[in-house]
Amino acid sequence: MTALSSLPAPVATLGADDAxxxxxxxxxLLGAPDRRGxxxxxxxxxxxxxxxTISVLxxxxxxxxxxxxxAVGRPAIETAYWGSGASFEYWSHAACVLPVEEWPLFAFRRRRYRAKAHVWGKQADAATYRSVLDKLRAEGPLTSTELGGAKKTADWWDWSDTKIAVERALAFGDVVCTERRSWKRVYALAEQAIPADLFAAEPDDAECLRTLVAQSGAALGVATRADLADYHRLRVxxxxxxxxxxxLVPVEVAGxxxxxxxxxxxxxxxxxxxTPRGRHRSTLLSPFDxxxxxxxxxxxxxxMLHRLEAYTPKHKRVHGYFAMPLLTGGRLVGRVDPAREGRTLVARQISLDSPRHVEALADALREAAGWVGCDSVRVEALQDESLRPALERLLA
Structure with missing residues (x-):
């Protein structure tokens, strides 16, 4: 661990707004969107x-x-993620879609899972493990149902031996998921689904970690050590x-x-x-963004102190089941808890920091509604009901 006293001097001092x-x-989320990519x-x-798994909006x-x-087409999003070999699923910040180019970088985690097989809790029978790999080799990519069943009973947690085995194979890197069908993982042999040059690459732990930290730094721009560790859930x-x-270079940030x-x-x-300049997006953000x-x-x-309240008892929720922060002008200025009823987007609960953000809120709600195929917006609860006439006029 690096002692704080041995840290190099900062190369720059940034204001909080700069950061x-x-x-x-x-x-x-700043500047014109790069739609070419x-x-x-x-x-x-x-x-x-x-x-x-949560799907609200x-x-x-x-x-x-x-x-x-x-409002990029939703089918285009699914195609970009799955079925084209451009990405795969693995354990990063949590269960994540990752660019296929990152396959070698998670070799350190695959090795760790193999070395500490108990990390998954449930043990996979060796014979079942081999039979899963043999079936995938013979028949090609399959869902857990097609492999023999995902559960022993209807209980969500009661995995079948086949499901335990294939999830272990996924963790170890013998199997990969590069496709989903109706939200079900489709498992394939990694040696068949991952490009040969990437599959053969086995960087050591230090190279994996060094590259992932650099990638996290680029994705965050500026970050504390804790931020960098959290991005792909690395140990400190x-x-x-x-x-x-x-x-990455050391800096100091005001505040x-x-x-x-x-x-x-x-x-x-x-x-x-x-200097970061450009147009800001006004949009609703997933809590998992x-x-x-x-x-x-x-x-x-x-x-903003924001937390997902989906797993909080309903009577204890403050902002709603899947409250989505509103980003506008480069700041988080409110929250919307959305739902859909037919072709109506329902804002079940809205809070807004200031009346001056009503127009941005209306723009974000209209764009989101159109994107998911809704042609109207209904506002149920507003933290500040005095904003309702202006908001409903903008939404009309």
Missing amino acids: RRIALRAQG GVRGVLRRLGAVQLD ARSHELVPYARLG DQLDAVLADSG WGPNGAPGAAWADPAALAA SLIWDRPRTERIFG
């Missing part, structure tokens, strides 16, 4: 897009490119072992230290080379 704009640009370009830029992996590119000792050789003092951080040199998936970082940069 915020750098972070927005790094995440593709499309969804795959967004994935390559971010390095990871988190998956989640849309699934989170759809909301991430939507927030950056606008893993981060510290490679941070000095990652190509990022204890009690509002300047704080130590690391930046991508390219992020410091040009990489701009805000780390709560301490979100509070530090945007001053």
Whole structure:
């Protein structure tokens, strides 16, 4: 672990607003959207897009490119992620879609899972494990149902021996998921689905970690050590072992230290080379968006303490089941808890920091409604009901 006293002197001192704009640009939310690269370009830029089963407005992996590119067709998003060999699923920040080029970089994690097989809790029978691989080799990509069944009973947690085996094979890297059908993982032998040059690459742990830290720094723009470790869920000792050789440079950011003092951080040199300027997006963000998936970082940069309340008892929720922060002018200025009823987008609950953001809120709601095939918006609860006449006039 790097001692704080041995850290190199910062190469720059950034204001809090500078750091915020750098972070927005790094995440593709400042400046004109790069539609040439499309969804795959967004994935390559971010390095990871988190998956989640919740689907309210849309699934989170759809909301991430939507927030950056606008109303890109939803079928095009699915095609970009799955079935083309351009990406795969693995454990990064959580279960994530990753660019296929990152396959070698997670060799360190695959090796760790093999060395500590108990990490998954359930043990896979060796014979079942072999039979899963044999079936995939003989028949090609299959879902867990096609392999023999995902569950023993109807209980979600009661996995069949086949499901346990194939998920272990996924963790170990013998099997990969590069496709989904009706939200079900389709498993394939990694040696058949991953391009040969990437499959054969086996960088050592230090190279994997060094490259992932550099990629995280580029995706975040400017970040604390904790931010960098959290992006791909690295241990702090893993981060510290490679941070000095990652190509990131030390900086100081106003307000990022204890009690509002300047704080130590690391930046991508390219992020410091040009002043971040350009048009800001006004959009609703998934709670799993990489701009805000780390709560301490979100509070530090945007001053918003945001948490997903889907698993909070209904009577204890403050902002709603799947409250989506509203980003406009480079700031988080409110929250919308959405739902869909037929061709109506329902804003079940809205909170807004200031009346001056009503127009941006209306724009974001209209765009989101059109994107998911709704032709009207209904507002149920407003934290400040005095805003209703202006909002409904803008939505009419």
